[in-house]
Amino acid sequence: MSYSQLDRPVQFLKGVGPKRADAFGRLGVRTARDLLYHVPRRYDDASTVTPIGTLEVGMDATALGRVRSKGVVPTRKGLRIFQAVVEDETGMITAAWPGQPWLDRKLREGDRILLTGPVRFFHGRQIQPREMTIVSRGFDPEEPQGVIWVTYPATEELPQWVLRQVFERNLDALLGWADDDEYLSQEAMARHRLPPLRRALTWIHRPEEIRQAEAGRRRLAFDELFFLQLVQARARRAATELEPGIGHARTNELIRPLHEALPFRLTEAQARVLREIYADMQSSRRMSRLLQGDVGSGKTVVALFAMLLALEGGHQAALMAPTEILAEQHARGMTALLAPLGIGVALLTGSLSAPERRDTLVALADGTARLVVGTHALIQEGVTFRSLGVVVVDEQHRFGVRQRMALLEREDVRPDVLVMSATPIPRSLAMALYGDVDLSVLDEVPPGRKPVETTVRARDERADVYDFVEREIAAGRQAYVVYPLVAESEKVDLLAATDEFERLRSDVFAGRRVGLLHGQLATAERDRVMRAFLAGEIDVLVATTVIEVGIDVPNATVMVVEHAERFGLSQLHQLRGRVGRGEGASHCVLIAEPGQGASERLEVFRRTNDGFEIARADLRIRGQGDLFGSQQHGRDPVLRFADLMTDEDLLAEAQLEARALIAADPELEAPPHARVRDQLDGRYRERLEMYGVG
Ligand code: ADP
Ligand code: MG
Secondary structure (H helix, E strand, C coil), X not given: CCCCHHHCEHHHCCCCCHHHHHHHHHCCCCEHHHHHCCCCCEEEEHHHECCHHHCCCCCEEEEEEEEEEEEEEECCCCCEEEEEEEEECCEEEEEEEECCCCHHHHCCCCCXXXXXXXXXXXXXXXXXXXXXXXXXXXXXXXCCCXXXXXXXXXXXXXXXXXXXXHHHHHHHHHHHHHHHHCCCCHHHXXXXXXXXXXXXXXXXXXXXXXXXXXXHHHHHHHHHHHHHHHHXXXXXXXXXXXXXXCCCCCCCCXXXXXXXXXXXXXXXXXXHHHHHHHHHHHCXXXXXXXXXXXXXXXXXXXXXXXXXXXXXXXXXEEEECXXXXXXXXXXXXXXXXXXXXXXXXXXXXXXXXXXXXXXXXHHHHHCCCCEEEECHHHHCCCCCCCCEEEEEEXXXXXXXXXXXXXXXXXXXXCCEEEEEECCCCCHHHHHXXXXXXXXXXXXXXXXXXCCCEEEEECHHHHHHHHHHHHHHHHCCCEXXXXXXXXXXXXXXXXXXXXXXXXXXXXXXXXXXXXXXXXXXXXXXXXXXXXXXXXXXXCCEEEECCCCCCCCCCCCEEEEEECCHHHCCHHHHHHHHCCCCCCCCCCEEEEEXXXXXXXXXXXXXXXXXXXXXXXXXXXXXXXXXXXXXXXXXXXXXXXXXXCCCCCCHHHHHHHHHHHHHHXXXXXXXXXXXXXXXXXXXXXXXXXXXXXXXXX
């Protein structure tokens, strides 16, 4: 790896001694490069800075001036107010910070400060800053005269004015070394309309216009996304290209009859996704594809066609579900659809009797069982196929995809892999998280679906909600009542669900059949309760969130969610997806305390049944940080500059660029790619380690 001045410890920079170096370390800035990439968190345009002379009562303004005098003023009520008189060329104003006398120690006369806040009338004009930044301290002949004011992420030990001073003294040198990190060719920069790295960083630290800072940020965002996609493109290559796959032969002898037997036409989205899957399967490259679709978008039918393609070429097909009940549900549905074609469906779960299991294993090994549905039992020791052509994994949880794929990595088995996910996540997010697999999206729901009607009720309106549930039960319907279970207070929550169950059973719905389902029950007991509900032997199912995603009880028409404010929107969407699966009109009732900041979220949820829209709102509200797990692990965020909501186009470009590069030079050995390899091994190694699947 080539050495760069940027690798030197920050302590060698001007104005940084051992003490400041330690303080920088606590900010995550250890090398000169770290400092170069310590970018402003805020920009203030001179046009948004109001000359002090023109500040008026009632304005909310940003002003820039020098501290002329200052002091702490006590009030009659015992409150201590820190006040400073601030001036620029146009005038003077008093700035007041009630209750913050400690500012007196922080601020000095002569400091140049940037203030933002409302202008009030109090013995004359007074500004009450919400935000204050010390821009510079003392007289500095090199004081920046730019029209854009930058504000860096600062700390108590490294205040704004110190950061500025350090940048003033070192930025020219740092920018001079920035070329060492340049890995993009002129053509690539032109293609993606991106500035060279050095210019981007100049724009970020010393913009002449806000637009430049944004253009600079886009370049750094591209770099992040590119290296993320590069790691994933390598993993994808390892999974799909290094090992030969099966080039499935299509005859249509099963696919056509299934089309004719279906009681409906495929949606446009289903047809498109199937074309993508067929193309993958027919090529000799191994398929590694994620099929995303909202609840009810018709993923199972798509999977079934994919499985038939494998059968047509003489191979077997397997579908793996997360639980026995879901496996049985899939097997039932597929058996009905495939009966006219004369194709049977084998079932392999943990609860088969020993003779049943033995028979099934023999049939899989000798190939008489062509299509099998099962649970994890499918990938256990002792299960062998004559020729497994495709595996469909019905994956209900967002983060399980990679682990599941790994389970399939057995030397003898190289089937195509299709993972179905019912969690709609924005395309950009899916690309960032699963850049190593190909993505197909079912973005259309079959026609004629009745949306689930959603209402939000306060807790003191529960009696009405119960009345409503009672009427539905009287009409022969079934209902879910769901309670949250939050990890840190699991015991208390469980108690709440159990107590509520007792209350509902013995009081509210006395005379009705009420069941209880939670994660602490033994698997067999959980299965028993779920089956009873499925069979219509339970009217009201009181449950924690363990009620199975994907379970299909068409007669259930009401979903009541208690403490709805404690659920994520995507989780609520999954719960709501449990109803609306039959003929009857369905309802989702969210019981929430008003005014816990939850109303905006729940309102978004109430208005739409579109899972992708909800997922985008969830991402917007919760932020992207926790999606990568970086917050929990206290590591550098994987994405510091890129924003998955707004940089979707950049992400697509970065993915294309990364995949093309890996296709042309998988090991990055060619001399022009040395820089890329350096960057990958150096600057991005640690941050992207969690993606090192390849
Ligand atoms: P998902 O698995 O995506 O939640 P399913 O595959 O279970 O969705 O489909 C939900 C229901 O919609 C099933 O009853 C299925 O038969 C039906 N369905 C699937 N595709 C279509 C279509 N194109 N038109 C009408 N109904 C469809
Ligand atoms: Mg293939």
